Amino acid sequence: MGPIVLTGIGLAFVVGVVSLIVYGILTYLGTYPFTSVRTNPMSIGDSQIPPAPRIEEHPAIEIQQLHAQEDHILTTYGWTDKNKGIVRIPIARAMELQLERGFPTRKEAPKQ
Amino acid sequence: MSRARRLLSLAGLVSAAGVMGGCRQDMHNQPRYKPLAASEFFADGRSARPVVEGTVARGHLHIDQARYTGKENGEDVTEFPFPITKADLVRGQERFNIYCSPCHSRIGDGNGMVVRRGFRQAASYHSEKLIKAPVGHFFDVMTNGFGAMPSYASRVEPDDRWRIAAYIRVLQLSENATIEDVPPEQRPALENAQ
Numbered sequence: 009m010g011p012i013v014l015t016g017i018g019l020a021f022v023v024g025v026v027s028l029i030v031y032g033i034l035t036y037l038g039t040y041p042f043t044s045v046r047t048n049p050m051s052i053g054d055s056q057i058p059p060a061p062r063i064e065e066h067p068a069i070e071i072q073q074l075h076a077q078e079d080h081i082l083t084t085y086g087w088t089d090k091n092k093g094i095v096r097i098p099i100a101r102a103m104e105l106q107l108e109r110g111f112p113t114r115k116e117a118p119k120q
Numbered sequence: 121m122s123r124a125r126r127l128l129s130l131a132g133l134v135s136a137a138g139v140m141g142g143c144r145q146d147m148h149n150q151p152r153y154k155p156l157a158a159s160e161f162f163a164d165g166r167s168a169r170p171v172v173e174g175t176v177a178r179g180h181l182h183i184d185q186a187r188y189t190g191k192e193n194g195e196d197v198t199e200f201p202f203p204i205t206k207a208d209l210v211r212g213q214e215r216f217n218i219y220c221s222p223c224h225s226r227i228g229d230g231n232g233m234v235v236r237r238g239f240r241q242a243a244s245y246h247s248e249k250l251i252k253a254p255v256g257h258f259f260d261v262m263t264n265g266f267g268a269m270p271s272y273a274s275r276v277e278p279d280d281r282w283r284i285a286a287y288i289r290v291l292q293l294s295e296n297a298t299i300e301d302v303p304p305e306q307r308p309a310l311e312n313a314q
Binding site: 060061064070071074075078081082085086087088093094095096097098099101102103105106107111112113114118119120 | 181182183184186187197198199200201202203204205206209213225226227233236237238246255286289290291293294295296297298299301302303306309310313
């Protein structure tokens with residue numbers, strides 16, 4: 009037999025032995041009951057969430073959302089307090105009404 | 121006179137003329153103080169003179185007390201110093217949205233983005249107290265600040281402060297109107313709404 013064939017047989021034998029050992033270890037460890045995930049001793053338990061307000065992840069989106077809410081209130085009719093009959097009106101309407109009713113203005117002309 | 125002596129006297133004349141030129145005072149020597157230098161001439165030892173008491177910069181003569189302080193005899197004024205027009209309201213709205221809305225929010229409830237991000241709660245214009253507050257109060261707060269709010273006198277011109285105050289009145293009306301203020305065609309939808 010040539011040296012190449014001998015080496016091949018040797019390698020196959022070693023692979024077989026290692027496979028047996030690994031199978032044995034895994035079977036042995038498989039009998040251990042599953043307890044709990046061990047945490048790193050350096051960790052301090054549950055991940056801590058800092059108190060609000062937190063870092064803004066998407067500032068542009070947040071301001072857009074706020075502006076959308078405000079625009080809704082500034083452009084629609086609604087109730088401030090339905091029981092008391094207090095109504096919310098759009099800002100453009102409020103401007104017209106307030107201009108019709110007039111602002112209290114003093115008689116005297118503005119001076120320097 | 122030898123040639124050498126003549127040359128020598130000529131050279132002497134030329135150099136004398138040069139030296140004499142240095143004796144001219146005219147405007148060559150201009151005595152002056154460097155900025156903030158000390159002076160022995162003035163009693164207070166300063167070369168820079170203070171402005172005369174009562175000096176008014178051009179355009180800064182503010183004798184109209186109500187217009188520039190929002191107060192008269194120590195009381196907040198209840199009337200605007202000039203008539204408010206549509207253009208004034210639009211200008212007031214623009215200035216309000218720039219300078220006031222970050223804290224007071226564009227609807228004036230005091231929950232602007234800065235407040236949502238953890239800053240001190242700003243005042244709501246829809247509170248009983250501020251609905252009844254005289255218009256001079258708003259002018260005074262913008263001019264001098266109030267609580268955590270700083271003065272906006274350096275950022276908002278006096279007349280713009282009145283325009284903002286007028287817009288605040290509009291904001292107050294928009295949240296505190298009656299059913300009569302709603303156009304008839306809008307009323308049915310409102311009756312069913314919450």
